[in-house]
Amino acid sequence: DVQLVESGGGSVEAGGSLTLSCSASTPVACMGWCRQVPGKDPQDVALMNTEGHRRYSPSVEGRFTISRGSADNTLVLEMTSLTPEDSATYYCAADGDRYQCYWQSVTKYKILAQGTQVTVS
Numbered sequence: 626d627v628q629l630v631e632s633g634g635g636s637v638e639a640g641g642s643l644t645l646s647c648s649a650s651t652p653v654a655c656m657g658w659c660r661q662v663p664g665k666d667p668q669d670v671a672l673m674n675t676e677g678h679r680r681y682s683p684s685v686e687g688r689f690t691i692s693r694g695s696a697d698n699t700l701v702l703e704m705t706s707l708t709p710e711d712s713a714t715y716y717c718a719a720d721g722d723r724y725q726c727y728w729q730s731v732t733k734y735k736i737l738a739q740g741t742q743v744t745v746s
Contacts, residue, residue: 627651627736631717634741637707641745645702647717647738652697655726657734660713660743667732670715671702674727685711707745714740 633645647656657672657680671681671691679691690703700717718734720726726734 627653627719627721629717629719629736629738631715631738631741633702634715634743636744636746639708639745641707642703642705643707643743644704645715645717645741645743647700647702649698649700649719649736653719653736654721654723655729655734656693656700656717656719657731658691658700658702658715658717659731659734660711660715661740662713667716669731672727672731673700674723678727680727704743707743709745712743712745715743716740 628650630648637643655674658670659667661667669682673679673691673693675697688706692701717738718731719736720734
């Protein structure tokens, strides 16, 4: 089974930047990020497949950048111009179904990391 390990997150003032990283035990077709605020449904943030195609939620496009390492088992989310509305627990997720994962919601991906807190004040 693929294992995911997240790092990064923390607290920052509005307008600041943070970077999240995620490492998979093996390369996976799609990797992405979703986030959740207590009491609300999880929402997609961004995803990227091994072909280099990216998708962003409209709420983060232009502020967040997703990238993958050359070995396709690492994922980085660079977050800039953060606002308090970006505060949430961020989860790295992965899915190996290369024919569907790009068009699926990250919240439906089969493999989920432990989550890391991002707080913007």
